Amino acid sequence: MQFTAQQIATLLQGKLEGDPTAIVSNVAKIEEAGAGSLSFIANPKYEEYLYTSKASIIIVNDSLEITRPVTATVLRVKDAYSSFALLMEKYSEIISGGTKTGIEQPSFVAATAKIGKDVYIGAFAYVGDNAVIGDGVKIYPGCYIGNNVVLGDNTKIYSGVRIYDECRLGNRVIVHSGTVVGGDGFGFAPLKDGSYKKIAQIGNVIVEDDVEIGANTTIDRATMGSTIIRQGVKLDNLIQIAHNVEIGEHTVIAAQTGISGSTKIGKYCMIGGQVGMVGHIEVADGTHINAQSGLSKSVSNTNTVLNGSPAFDYKSSLKSQAIFRNLPEMQQRLQKLEDAVQELTALLSTQNLEYKK
């Protein structure tokens, strides 16, 4: 897709300097921009690029002083960063088919399902009995929306997402491809012969408003009750959320992390990638956990920062890790000390030491 400087200036209500017919076909960071790129400068430390960049259009703050000749068309706006972000959103909506509506054929929508206004349901999508699909929802091709599932308004379900029966998603939720919501919790009762009997998993998953879930993540339904993802939570790709977990508002979790059953995570936490948590613990609000950590105990103080497997206080953990690297040296020091002490002991034992007055 191509846009002219004039089109962009009109959209952003900015002031053009240079050629209004300049055309861009892609966007790029100012340090990587080439001919045909649209870019922006918001941070003064990048201002030098204004004079060297090959970008065709550069968005800048109104206040920027230009001191040398510039080849790009310059677009002055009140806040370059916000304007650029707005443009990206618009563009993103176009390239992700965000403007599609209607029901593509063939698709399967149960007669008992309730479908809102301005909904897009892609081909090969399946909407089960009594499902309730809110206004403006987009269900991309090949999704499975089970019986009695509820999707709030303007929620976006990318291709190949699977939502099991009875699960409920709020408004403006985004779920990326391949993610599974509501699969059975991993619950089995051991029998006397060493085999296992499945424990029926009859709860569901509740995902509140404004949650975004990455690709190929799995969120298991509760054994009873609900696995709950609170408002504004952001989950990355390939995350495992076990049955009966609860994740507090605006907590962010990076890729490949796994949360075991019944663990409750507080609000505003930041959990790194590949972290593991045991089940049945509670994690206080504002906890930060470094990537690859393993959390085996509850965290009761808010805003604790943790690291390591098993995880403990971040700064102490860094110290232990630093010493770990030097363990061979530490072992040599210990060996030398043992030799020295042995020598001293031997030396003294040869002395017929006496008390002197």
Next chain:
Amino acid sequence: MQFTAQQIATLLQGKLEGDPTAIVSNVAKIEEAGAGSLSFIANPKYEEYLYTSKASIIIVNDSLEITRPVTATVLRVKDAYSSFALLMEKYSEIISGGTKTGIEQPSFVAATAKIGKDVYIGAFAYVGDNAVIGDGVKIYPGCYIGNNVVLGDNTKIYSGVRIYDECRLGNRVIVHSGTVVGGDGFGFAPLKDGSYKKIAQIGNVIVEDDVEIGANTTIDRATMGSTIIRQGVKLDNLIQIAHNVEIGEHTVIAAQTGISGSTKIGKYCMIGGQVGMVGHIEVADGTHINAQSGLSKSVSNTNTVLNGSPAFDYKSSLKSQAIFRNLPEMQQRLQKLEDAVQELTALLSTQNLEYKK
């Protein structure tokens, strides 16, 4: 869905005390139950909840002695836990569409496929050439069942599962959404120029009876022969099973664990989440491996318990981990000792020590 106390009493052949028209619409743990909840008390330590719970119906053991007024309708049965579990199973079957049969349209079933009795094949499911689908099998919408695949009786394949050609699953197997069975093993021959040539992966995957596999797990086909998941094995979500792995009967593996190629795991093992195992090792029956461990060697003694990365004996590993936390303190002690020994040495060197008789 709603049920009356009378309906439940009839199903469980129990004895009602209280209002037989009491209605429940959900099930809950006794400590979380509210009005409209069905719950149960099997463990004496929860008996106090009988008098305080707002549950509408509570299932209890026949032998339970009631000493104070109870507002809920009480249902006495021989074994409260088993009765409740039975109810959950029935309920689970209803809510998971477990009673569906027939072939939804549009779906794709090859003319050469053999389909058993009472089978459900959901819309957009694909069943390839010469596939054999047992009696009572449920294939949910959007699954892919490759050529020559065999599914045993009463096996349940949730939406979006992909089973590559030639793989064989037994009876009563459950596979959750997004799981891939039979993708190519990760096998490449390095060439002289540093690039890699794919090694054809012509084996398959065999999954025996009563196995359950979670969501978005991947089980690669063997290079030659079979990757084998033995009877009763339970695999959680997002697990990686590489080519030619064999997992022994009734072994349980938690989420996000990865088993490298050709490793053989024994029977009745319990493997925690996010564990990694190198390839070509053997793990004895009854081995327990703690979450996030890394197993780099075979385990030859049965019932070994392991922890850490690299993994070793569980108890020793906990000790090492405890000392790891205190490494900074240990380093200070070492420093103090060095100072003390240096002082002693200095002191003695100033003495013109002589042997005395």
Next chain:
Amino acid sequence: MQFTAQQIATLLQGKLEGDPTAIVSNVAKIEEAGAGSLSFIANPKYEEYLYTSKASIIIVNDSLEITRPVTATVLRVKDAYSSFALLMEKYSEIISGGTKTGIEQPSFVAATAKIGKDVYIGAFAYVGDNAVIGDGVKIYPGCYIGNNVVLGDNTKIYSGVRIYDECRLGNRVIVHSGTVVGGDGFGFAPLKDGSYKKIAQIGNVIVEDDVEIGANTTIDRATMGSTIIRQGVKLDNLIQIAHNVEIGEHTVIAAQTGISGSTKIGKYCMIGGQVGMVGHIEVADGTHINAQSGLSKSVSNTNTVLNGSPAFDYKSSLKSQAIFRNLPEMQQRLQKLEDAVQELTALLSTQNLEYKK
């Protein structure tokens, strides 16, 4: 499927010794081969199996000297290993439906999509607006190919793969089931109230020629620009590649590894399973990283070998890990030393030591 010794001999242009009508229906390693198996012996250390194996046909090197009676039909070729590998490839092509062409119905191919020659598009596959599908491409059932996606010649997309809009794959690329290419990068701007605002992700993913990607892997699109997987890269299952990552030519990454945003990995690297890398680092060509390692810093020297979390030099890391196992013993040694030094100090303090001349 069954083949006779004569058919195989003709295909491989080899010389038969024994029954040319011998029939095989499977292939197996020589140590596992049974009646009906085709096997091969390339390595002299397996020659003894020639006389004991129950295989029906055994492929051997032309030069092999047979000293005792053999029951199998023997097929002599110039290079037993290469001939066997060739056979496996042919067989693999047959069993993976590699010879299919045409468009199965129902499928969805946008009117504006360009479809090459000899293409296979499976049932329930979706090909979006302006997608360009090269010659000989195979898109298995239930895939999603977004708008403006480009697939090069002879690329193979297994069932259930999801490729978001604007992504570009080269020639001879293989993508296994459930993999998601081009999902949104995990980018959010923190707001003052502690919530997060999504940053539009308007870049794409570029996958160059001869790349193979395993099952259920996720490769996020760039925020701006491209996430790039260079020529010949091999990615295993369940890998996470974040936005704006670049992976150099012929680098191999094992299962469940995660690469954070904007990290650049060089050529010819080997990355083990369950490795994690932080974002915004650079990894030199030829770097080897052991399984479960965590890389938190750039690697500037080529061919570095790393281990541990956090990762450092492989050999040093093994030494530290060995000492870690012995930390309890080390602690005891430290304790003993402290006792000994205390004793020596006490002893000396009781002496009224004097300088002697």
